[in-house]
């Protein structure tokens with residue numbers, strides 16, 4: 001994969017539940033997409049001091065849009081100046097972005113049982129992953145969590161993407177009341193999971209990686225370490241890991257990740 005710098009065009013922007021869904025045409029980016037990769041989108045007005053560091057966003061989907069070729073589907077959880085600026089852009093706006101960036105999820109060679117665990121908007125890369133796994137004959141189970149129904153990503157679509165879906169919300173507005181950490185062990189057991197994929201905040205990833213290890217499954221976690229340059233140059237997104245050789249070292253989330261083996265990350269030290 002070789003990331004490209006592209007000027008994308010915003011084709012659609014709409015609010016769905018608590019999130020904003022964007023559809024962006026960016027030549028050369030969508031064509032190379034693999035689940036678990038992301039784009040870094042420039043925000044602010046070019047040429048002024050309003051320009052901020054590019055914001056990393058998961059690629060949720062790649063879909064053909066009549067007359068435009070492939071479009072990237074992005075999901076925004078508006079919570080700061082960058083995501084707010086993006087959510088306010090009108091259809092037709094030009095967006096400078098780089099991608100696809102990072103190492104994607106690795107796919108199993110055999111058709112094994114896979115459990116995909118995602119919280120909130122971070123579940124975005126798991127939907128195209130589910131499609132790829134199903135194409136390989138894997139039995140796919142989804143475990144989705146959120147604080148409430150509005151923050152649950154694409155719950156209806158989830159039912160089409162997986163053989164079994166478990167939903168947990170903190171307020172009990174949909175699915176079981178509770179947290180992913182409390183539900184994951186039982187889901188892994190029921191699915192007889194061989195491989196676990198997870199995307200979400202660090203404490204949830206830590207809990208899922210531990211549950212996968214206890215179950216005897218292999219796990220891959222998509223880590224959302226805050227990024228600065230997103231291209232590996234600035235070393236500003238350290239992730240403490242244990243390498244294949246058993247030696248502890250620090251790697252970069254943006255180019256060595258964002259997907260890491262769950263049993264390789266030194267979770268207690270991440271983000272310190």
Ligand SMILES: Cc1cc2nc3c(=O)[nH]c(=O)nc-3n(C[C@H](O)[C@H](O)[C@H](O)COP(=O)(O)OP(=O)(O)OC[C@H]3O[C@@H](n4cnc5c(N)ncnc54)[C@H](O)[C@@H]3O)c2cc1C
Pocket residue numbers: 038055056057058059074075076077078079080081082083084121124223224225226227258
């Ligand atoms: C690989 C990757 C993929 C991502 N994909 C998405 C996505 O698809 N949709 C989406 O909405 N966001 C995503 N994020 C997170 C998003 O890029 C950041 O939250 C970004 O800082 C938002 O910019 P902002 O200007 O709106 O808010 P900021 O002002 O930058 O941040 C708002 C608040 O969030 C905190 N914060 C910033 N980054 C993170 C982080 N990574 N983890 C936890 N807290 C953080 C800040 O400390 C601050 O308190 C992703 C991050 C990474 C690393």
